[in-house]
Amino acid sequence: xxxxxxxxxxxxxxxxIDGPLLGCESCGMVSRGVPEDxxxxxxxxxxxxxxxxxxxxxPFSLQRTWSCVIAAAILYIPANALPVMSTTSxxxxxxxxxxxxxxxxWVDGAxxxxxxxxxxxxxxxxxxxxxxxxxxxxxxxxxxxxxxxxARLFRLIEVVGHWSMLDVYVVVLLAACVRFGSxxxxxxxPGLLAFAAVVVLTLLAAHSFDPRMIWRxxxxxx
Amino acid sequence: MTRAADSLVVCxxxxxxxxxxxxxxxxxxxxxxxxxxxxxxxxxxIETVLALTVTALVLFFVVLFSHVISIRLGGTTVESTxxxxxxxxxxxxxxxxxxxTAVTALIAPAMYILLRLYVLVPIAAGRIPFGFGPCVRALHxxxxxxxxxxxxxxxxxxxxxxxxxxxxxxxxxxxxxxxLTILLAAIEAAGxxxxxxxxx
Numbered sequence: 001x002x003x004x005x006x007x008x009x010x011x012x013x014x015x016x017i018d019g020p021l022l023g024c025e026s027c028g029m030v031s032r033g034v035p036e037d038x039x040x041x042x043x044x045x046x047x048x049x050x051x052x053x054x055x056x057x058x059p060f061s062l063q064r065t066w067s068c069v070i071a072a073a074i075l076y077i078p079a080n081a082l083p084v085m086s087t088t089s090x091x092x093x094x095x096x097x098x099x100x101x102x103x104x105x106w107v108d109g110a111x112x113x114x115x116x117x118x119x120x121x122x123x124x125x126x127x128x129x130x131x132x133x134x135x136x137x138x139x140x141x142x143x144x145x146x147x148x149x150x151a152r153l154f155r156l157i158e159v160v161g162h163w164s165m166l167d168v169y170v171v172v173l174l175a176a177c178v179r180f181g182s183x184x185x186x187x188x189x190p191g192l193l194a195f196a197a198v199v200v201l202t203l204l205a206a207h208s209f210d211p212r213m214i215w216r217x218x219x220x221x222x
Numbered sequence: 223m224t225r226a227a228d229s230l231v232v233c234x235x236x237x238x239x240x241x242x243x244x245x246x247x248x249x250x251x252x253x254x255x256x257x258x259x260x261x262x263x264x265x266x267x268i269e270t271v272l273a274l275t276v277t278a279l280v281l282f283f284v285v286l287f288s289h290v291i292s293i294r295l296g297g298t299t300v301e302s303t304x305x306x307x308x309x310x311x312x313x314x315x316x317x318x319x320x321x322x323t324a325v326t327a328l329i330a331p332a333m334y335i336l337l338r339l340y341v342l343v344p345i346a347a348g349r350i351p352f353g354f355g356p357c358v359r360a361l362h363x364x365x366x367x368x369x370x371x372x373x374x375x376x377x378x379x380x381x382x383x384x385x386x387x388x389x390x391x392x393x394x395x396x397x398x399x400x401x402l403t404i405l406l407a408a409i410e411a412a413g414x415x416x417x418x419x420x421x422x
Binding site: 022028029030056110113152169170173174180184192199214 | 229230231233234235236237238239255256290291293295296298300302304306307308310311316318319320322323326327355359366367369371372373375377379380382383384386390415418
């Protein structure tokens with residue numbers, strides 16, 4: 001683990017400093033902040049170098065996170081209950097739900113694939129909805145509770161968040177490939193629409209959440 | 223080019239401020255409070271990033287214009303491209319699915335590659351491109367929505383599922399997707415912040 005040891009080395013040399021400083025999200029330049037009550041009505045702080053807006057906190061972060069999380073949780077029900085794809089062969093038409101597709105892979109002996117699809121389509125969206133709800137709830141209700149673990153949880157859901165698009169892509173590709181008229185064809189079904197909405201909403205929720213809220217009034221460093 | 227030793231950096235995840243130190247190549251500096259990455263010591267220079275980005279552009283054209291999967295059933299062969307698959311789901315009336323796929327697997331990666339080239343080519347030649355700030359800000363947004371790596375796995379998964387039904391084979395776009403996944407990860411790791419050091 002050389003990467004970890006060099007990270008440790010770099011960590012030793014960094015000195016934390018206190019003060020109302022604002023880092024630019026875009027270019028990283030640090031500016032001295034102005035207390036909110038001293039800022040004129042309607043004034044916007046901008047980075048002197050790149051003119052990006054500077055915020056102590058993303059505006060309406062909690063409200064936006066909550067609305068996306070709640071909408072995603074509601075749509076998660078039709079996403080799982082309704083079929084995401086239908087296949088037509090010479091003999092019959094059958095519909096497939098998300099869980100049904102994973103079950104089919106498992107029964108066919110493709111255990112590895114079944115696990116990948118389960119993680120991407122079931123575990124990741126549930127984890128994201130639950131984790132974002134927990135993070136948004138704890139900002140107000142339990143601000144001191146396990147700050148570092150909450151920061152790590154947020155980084156985790158940012159990393160894995162993309163992977164829930166997997167099943168959407170698979171159905172889109174399958175529907176495009178299997179076009180042999182009455183012999184064999186595949187079509188997307190309404191469940192896929194709900195599932196795509198869940199994925200997009202959880203991504204928007206994660207983008208709305210400002211992780212700096214986790215550290216509000218927290219220990220300064222170390 | 224290095225950052226001045228006495229410059230400041232603020233953790234974008236928790237607002238902790240630090241006095242910055244130059245990093246060795248390959249080193250990663252993390253916030254002592256929330257453990258988020260503050261910066262990296264870069265191994266590759268701007269010319270290398272530019273070369274990788276040009277390669278990525280070439281591979282992206284392969285993804286756009288060649289087929290990902292071809293399948294054969296009863297003497298008929300169907301070859302499907304990613305833009306074709308997006309159009310097909312649009313025609314089915316699944317507009318949200320079509321738009322989400324187009325944005326995450328086509329538009330965002332295309333913007334990512336083109337904006338990087340627009341910024342990197344003049345900088346490598348010693349000039350600052352027009353609209354540098356807005357371009358770098360747009361790059362931040364675009365890189366969040368680029369999910370080409372997921373599309374790569376999605377393509378492979380579709381291939382496996384189709385193999386059970388008919389004779390299925392990967393097309394040139396599938397291999398290009400694999401290459402792009404690696405290239406874009408390398409370009410992403412090079413970051414954006416250091417580009418500002420070139421601005422007077």
